[in-house]
Amino acid sequence: MPVSVTMPRLGESVTEGTVTRWLKQEGDTVEVDEPLLEVSTDKVDTEIPSPAAGVLSRIVVGEDETAEVGSELAVISGESESAGGGEAAPQEQQQAPAAVEPVTEPTAAAEGTADEVAQDEAPAEAPAPAAAPSGEGTAVKMPALGESVTEGTVTRWLKQVGETIEVDEPLLEVSTDKVDTEIPSPVAGTVLEIKVPEDETAAVGADLAIIGVAGAAPAQAKPAAAPSPKAESKPEPKVEEPTQGVSYSEPAAETESSAQPAKTEQAAQPAASTSTPPRPSAPAQGGGEEAAGYVTPLVRKLASEHGVELSSLNGTGVGGRIRKQDVLDAAEKAKAAKAAPAAAQPAAAPSAAPAKPAAKPQPSSKRGTTEKLPRIRKAIAKRMHESLHEMAQLTTVVEVDVTRIAKLRTQAKDSFVQRHGVKLSFLPFFALAAVEALQTYPIVNAQLDLDGGTITYPAAEHLGIAVDTERGLVVPVIHNAGDLNLGGIAKRVADLAERTRTNKVSPDELAGATFTLTNTGSRGALFDTPIVPTPQSAMLGTGAVVKRPVVVNDPELGEVVAVRSMVYLAMSYDHRLIDGADAARFLAAVKERLEAGNFESELGLA
Incomplete structure (x- = not known):
């Protein structure tokens, strides 16, 4: 019985998706959960698996076409129907390019080419194009x-x-x-x-x-390939x-020097292809040149970012395809291999190294240049500007003594890694204290609708965590953070941060935050004044934890000066909804929870 493949819901706010590539063509057999097509939304690119085993008898939505959530994308027939579907598929495939081609004669040629790819009969049809x-x-x-x-x-x-x-x-x-x-x-x-x-x-x-x-x-x-390599090398820079x-932040000098021989080879290739008519059939034979067959754009991009050669990998996916995890595993092995010889050198190097760390930093290659504004930076700028002008934003800062937490981290860091598989940083402590304070003071977690004249108090605390990526600042969300303990929050923060940097988060994980936490101290900043993203009403920034002399009240000695681990917490909030007293009470609750340092039971030390 035919099975319909429909556009899934790829996020809470996503209503449609665009088919970017069909991984199977009409007439191809497909297994259950085998990747069938790639779909792109305004937030992520993802693969859609087949809901059933059989033959792809009909493709309803072509590549680069958009379909609404729930609409039919394709039809999969059962194995018993494969004979009928297999014969009809090539004919429909031949007609598909005709709708794209603007002219009759090139259309016929393109049909022949598409037929060659589908049926692997390139030698017989090669002269037609x-x-x-x-x-x-x-x-x-x-x-x-x-x-x-x-x-x-x-x-x-x-x-x-x-x-x-x-x-x-x-x-x-x-x-x-x-x-x-x-x-x-x-x-x-x-x-x-x-x-x-x-x-x-x-x-x-x-x-x-x-x-x-x-x-x-x-x-x-051919005329473009005819000039000598000297003439061809001029436009290379x-x-x-x-x-x-x-x-990718690679040295400009290395890139330009390697570009010239590569460009010379490329200039020679088109000329060679003119004298070799069977050239078009070569890719068809080399379709399996990549050991894993087809590689998705996301996997190819990930491999490029980590410097992984796809040809050297053995895919673990269906039919030996290379998956994202294969690339990440290879990148980890390469990183470990580089770290091994580097770890052996410090034993002999320390005596000669002390003078080098003070070396003057090299100036950036971007000095004196102008570049096009990246689209993601343009979008961030627009949203931040709108957010800042829609709200009456105010920032309140408190100073917190986290010495007890610092001692707990030292005692529990090894056992915490063994139990939870992630390192124990200060951030989970800040997140847990903030979530508990949100439950006590829900006004900080609320949302204001001035036009509708309403204040909405969410039923749960959905905590956004700002993550610095190569593309810009991205904020994944820990949904229902109030249901997690310290270990659960630490694992969720580490998992979301890693998948955000590798562009592997889902659309739902990037939406729905009711309160955001940003760790501005990760780069050494004492504190800043965060800009609250709409429709949230508040955002907490955590500064760098630093040791400095502080006046403390000792039960026996009275007021004394001692070295303590201190941090600034800065909360920006919408003053239209949250009064300064509400903000102060919230921060006082966070401060009290952190300074008390009663996390022994959470860390297994009680």
Whole structure:
């Protein structure tokens, strides 16, 4: 019996998603829970598994098309129906490119190419594409990457003019204020023209490039490949590599020097492809060149960030596919391998090293330059500006003595790691004290609707944790934080922070916070004045824990000066809803809980 594949709900506020890539084509067999397609929303990219085993008999929503939550994406037939579905699928596949192609003759050629990929009969059909006109082709458009996304920025072209490309092979990388992703090629052929250069922004639906029929375009690209390597090397400094150097903080000098030989090789490849007609069939044979077959854009991006070679991995996914965890495991092994020889050196090096730490820091390569404002930074700036001007924000600061907590951490740090698998920092103590105070003073956890004339008191404490990432500040949420103890909060903070930095959090984990905690002291700041994100009414910032002389009241000696571990807690709040006295009472409760240091039972020391 046919089974319908529907668009799942990928988040509380997500109402639709865009199909970015089908991992199976019509007529292919699929297993239960095997990845079937990739879907993108305005917050995350994710894979949708198959709900049943059988044959993918019909694809309802094509790539780059948007569907509402609950709508049908595809139909999977049972094994007994595979014969009928298998014959019909190639015919429908041949017609699909025709709807994309603007001209009749190139359409016929593209149909033949798509048929080759689907049926692995490239040698028999290879001559057909070469007969199509070389000056016409298929336009690659900017897809809709989310409900509220209207444009995207081209961050990197993975193919250049004159290079051949297969159906669904990654063509370029695009960045929005919510997500970075790869755009696959809708047809097989040769890149005839790139319309939007790197670092430029295009609206959704705009033409990004033109792809011609395989075998025809290299003749057009030949003049570009004809100049000598000297002439080809001139534009190199502004192409790809410097951009990558900025994105991944690699030294600019190394990137530029490595760009020249790579560019020379690329210039020679299009010319070679013109003289070798069977070239288009090579990718079909090399489709399994990656040991794990198809690799998702997220996995490929993760591997690039961690410097992991995909070809060296053995995938643990269905059919040997490389999964995210495979990349993370390989990155950890590489990090451990680098740390091993480094750990052996300090034994001999300490005597010679003392003078070097005082070396003058190197100036940044960005000095004296101007770069395009990243979309995520633009979005953060807009939201912070709106939040600051919608509220009457005020900040109150208290000083807290956390000496007892510091001693407890020293006593319990080893056993805590063994029991919970994470390190014990000060942050879980601050989070637990804040959540307990929110339960006592719910006005700090409330939300104001001035237009509606209401104050809403949430039934639970959903704690946002600000995380510093390469893309910018992201705030995942610990839902129902009031139900967790110290160990539970510590594990949730560590888990969310790690998955946020690797872009693996779900949309629901980024929404719904009622109160936010930001650890500004992680970089040494004593305190700051946080900006409260709407619709929340308050946000607590924790400064650096530092030792300094403080006047304390000793029961026997009276007032004495002692060295104590001190921290500043700064809470910004909406003064339209929360009075200064309410804020002071809340902070006093947090201060009292932390200074009492009664966490022995939470740490297993009682």
